Amino acid sequence: MTNNPNVALSVKDLKTYFYTNSRCNKAVNGVSFEIEKGKTLCIVGESGCGKSVTASTIMQLLPKLSRIEQGEITYHSDAGDISIEELEPNGRKMRSIRGSEIAMIFQDPMTALNPVYTIGFQIGESLKYHTDLDRKQIRTKTIELLRNMGISLPEMRIDDYPHTFSGGMRQRAMIAMAMSCNPKILIADEPTTALDVTIQSQIFELMEKLKTDHGTAIMLITHDMGVVAELADNVAVMYMGNIVEAGTVDQVLRNPVHPYTRALLDSIPVLGMGKDQIIEPIPGSTPDPYNRPIGCQFAPRCSYAVDACDVMPDESYIDKTHRVMCWRYQELLPNAKK
Amino acid sequence: MLVYVIRRIFVLIPMLVVISFLVYLGLELTPGDAVSSLINPEVASRITPEQLQALRESYGLNDPFLVRYVIWLGNIFQGNFGHSLAGGVPIATIFLDRLPATLELSFVALLFSTIIGCILGTISALRRGSPTDNFLTVFGMLGVSVPEFLFGLSVMLIFALNLGWLPAGGRLMPGYETIWDRAPHIVLPAMVLSLMMTAGVMRYSRSSMLDALTRDFIITARSKGLPEWRINLLHGFRVALTPVVVLIGFRLPLLIGGSVIIEQVFQWPGIGNEFITAVRGSDYPLVMMIALFSVFAVLMASLIIDVLTALIDPRVRLN
Numbered sequence: 001m002t003n004n005p006n007v008a009l010s011v012k013d014l015k016t017y018f019y020t021n022s023r024c025n026k027a028v029n030g031v032s033f034e035i036e037k038g039k040t041l042c043i044v045g046e047s048g049c050g051k052s053v054t055a056s057t058i059m060q061l062l063p064k065l066s067r068i069e070q071g072e073i074t075y076h077s078d079a080g081d082i083s084i085e086e087l088e089p090n091g092r093k094m095r096s097i098r099g100s101e102i103a104m105i106f107q108d109p110m111t112a113l114n115p116v117y118t119i120g121f122q123i124g125e126s127l128k129y130h131t132d133l134d135r136k137q138i139r140t141k142t143i144e145l146l147r148n149m150g151i152s153l154p155e156m157r158i159d160d161y162p163h164t165f166s167g168g169m170r171q172r173a174m175i176a177m178a179m180s181c182n183p184k185i186l187i188a189d190e191p192t193t194a195l196d197v198t199i200q201s202q203i204f205e206l207m208e209k210l211k212t213d214h215g216t217a218i219m220l221i222t223h224d225m226g227v228v229a230e231l232a233d234n235v236a237v238m239y240m241g242n243i244v245e246a247g248t249v250d251q252v253l254r255n256p257v258h259p260y261t262r263a264l265l266d267s268i269p270v271l272g273m274g275k276d277q278i279i280e281p282i283p284g285s286t287p288d289p290y291n292r293p294i295g296c297q298f299a300p301r302c303s304y305a306v307d308a309c310d311v312m313p314d315e316s317y318i319d320k321t322h323r324v325m326c327w328r329y330q331e332l333l334p335n336a337k338k
Numbered sequence: 339m340l341v342y343v344i345r346r347i348f349v350l351i352p353m354l355v356v357i358s359f360l361v362y363l364g365l366e367l368t369p370g371d372a373v374s375s376l377i378n379p380e381v382a383s384r385i386t387p388e389q390l391q392a393l394r395e396s397y398g399l400n401d402p403f404l405v406r407y408v409i410w411l412g413n414i415f416q417g418n419f420g421h422s423l424a425g426g427v428p429i430a431t432i433f434l435d436r437l438p439a440t441l442e443l444s445f446v447a448l449l450f451s452t453i454i455g456c457i458l459g460t461i462s463a464l465r466r467g468s469p470t471d472n473f474l475t476v477f478g479m480l481g482v483s484v485p486e487f488l489f490g491l492s493v494m495l496i497f498a499l500n501l502g503w504l505p506a507g508g509r510l511m512p513g514y515e516t517i518w519d520r521a522p523h524i525v526l527p528a529m530v531l532s533l534m535m536t537a538g539v540m541r542y543s544r545s546s547m548l549d550a551l552t553r554d555f556i557i558t559a560r561s562k563g564l565p566e567w568r569i570n571l572l573h574g575f576r577v578a579l580t581p582v583v584v585l586i587g588f589r590l591p592l593l594i595g596g597s598v599i600i601e602q603v604f605q606w607p608g609i610g611n612e613f614i615t616a617v618r619g620s621d622y623p624l625v626m627m628i629a630l631f632s633v634f635a636v637l638m639a640s641l642i643i644d645v646l647t648a649l650i651d652p653r654v655r656l657n
Contacts, residue, residue, distance in 0.1 A: 061557055090560070090566055095563040096563060098562065103562075106561075108554060111553065111555065112555055112557075112558045114555040114558070114559070115577070115652070116650070117576075125564060126562045129564060177558075
């Protein structure tokens with residue numbers, strides 16, 4: 001890991017386990033990455049691979065039955081580094097970071113807003129707790145935020161309740177809420193999954209604008225490769241709690257090395273390729289998290305699997321930014337270019 | 339909102355008429371009439387059928403059913419609620435006499451159970467699985483399942499008869515009418531009635547609160563860095579309140595109808611107690627009026643619930 005001054009958040013060997021019925025689910029099992037200022041890191045992977053848990057861990061929003069087992073989450077604030085994993089989850093320090101330094105937007109804007117309070121009240125809450133603004137200033141600022149998010153007539157809509165907003169507008173309001181205190185890092189957990197495609201592109205345009213205007217570091221969780229190609233600067237591919245491959249968007253999408261990344265890309269239909277394109281589904285299904293393969297988690301489904309895969313491979317760096325967790329990456333490297 | 343309330347009140351009138359008809363019909367179908375219950379059986383054997391007929395005629399009981407009903411209903415609309423058969427006291431007087439006692443007891447119980455029930459339910463939900471929660475769960479189960487009269491008689495036995503701390507029944511003693519003389523009388527009935535209702539409100543607000551706390555907006559609130567008390571009370575409890583308000587609303591008729599069993603057990607001179615006396619004495623006019631008033635209370639309560647729900651939940655629109 002480098003000492004790049006542009007890094008806003010670095011996660012090192014993070015492990016988050018869930019404990020249910022005295023069984024342990026290693027939902028995040030040793031994950032390392034960095035989020036840079038003004039850049040978007042996309043975390044991709046299928047359902048249950050640990051994307052959302054990683055996001056909740058950074059925000060310390062984990063449910064009661066889970067805990068950070070090991071690892072470091074370092075937030076590089078203006079006032080020095082803060083080790084998030086050492087903070088009390090709902091303590092004063094963590095609360096002062098949440099919402100003001102690191103903010104989050106969620107998958108379903110329909111349920112993420114409280115139905116009994118106005119949009120203005122809910123955005124104002126962040127400002128009330130993280131800034132010194134008085135009531136009037138909060139209102140002015142909230143109206144300005146809503147206007148910046150492209151909500152028409154914000155002076156009137158500020159006093160409306162969430163149920164009078166459409167899905168796209170609610171997500172805009174959510175983003176307004178998240179951006180109210182100019183956070184250094186924005187974590188977006190599948191922000192457009194519940195929205196239709198036209199609204200999706202508007203929301204992404206908005207996030208792109210925030211990134212360039214405010215230099216916000218964005219961590220975008222998605223399973224949509226199209227979104228990744230369009231928005232990401234860096235990509236991390238997760239499978240069963242590990243980042244199996246990470247690098248810049250060009251490295252991962254154009255020269256995928258890990259068999260899982262390749263399989264994932266092969267399984268996606270490409271618009272414009274016609275009906276004759278070959279779509280290869282990944283054979284098998286994700287293993288039971290309570291009954292995992294011993295070594296490489298992908299080995300049972302992998303067409304390149306060999307005996308060595310019974311041992312968990314290390315992270316290997318192909319170059320400074322591109323890394324992969326596979327024993328056979330050097331063999332796979334030459335034919336990586338498709 | 340105002341238009342809605344006014345319209346609802348107008349809708350109440352035909353409903354009341356229909357229900358009054360059913361009440362009237364129900365009593366018409368029971369064997370015997372006012373005259374037969376009015377006359378002492380010993381006297382009845384010495385009265386000639388002609389005299390009985392004359393008596394019926396004088397009460398208007400020989401008129402067709404519908405005519406009698408319309409006259410009765412017309413009288414009610416004019417504010418003439420009729421007379422009790424026992425003693426011929428105007429029913430309005432009985433109501434004015436008994437209502438304060440019922441209001442006093444029901445109001446204390448309603449207020450107490452709402453406040454304590456909500457607080458305990460919230461604590462129980464926030465400390466789910468803790469000893470406090472388990473204790474309150476047991477208490478809640480007992481509260482909703484033990485019959486009122488059994489509970490009432492038990493506390494009476496303990497606090498009034500064995501310990502002698504509090505009077506066993508009644509509302510006040512003649513000549514002792516300051517608030518300090520009266521307060522001890524209400525403690526036991528109010529305690530029994532409140533505990534029963536508190537248990538219900540508590541169980542209900544607990545589950546409603548638990549439900550609210552699992553909703554997505556709680557995580558949103560937490561992600562904004564709000565303190566826990568604000569998340570629990572402003573975001574959790576506020577949303578959990580709606581179903582609890584409905585439950586409490588359904589108890590509002592108690593304010594007028596009174597709790598029949600508790601009032602009977604503690605000889606509390608309220609409407610509920612009067613109702614029992616009236617039923618035992620076949621005092622038809624009184625039974626009908628109390629039934630009608632209870633129905634009216636239920637209808638009004640449902641209107642109040644609707645208005646309250648609209649006030650606390652912006653998604654509900656009254657149109």
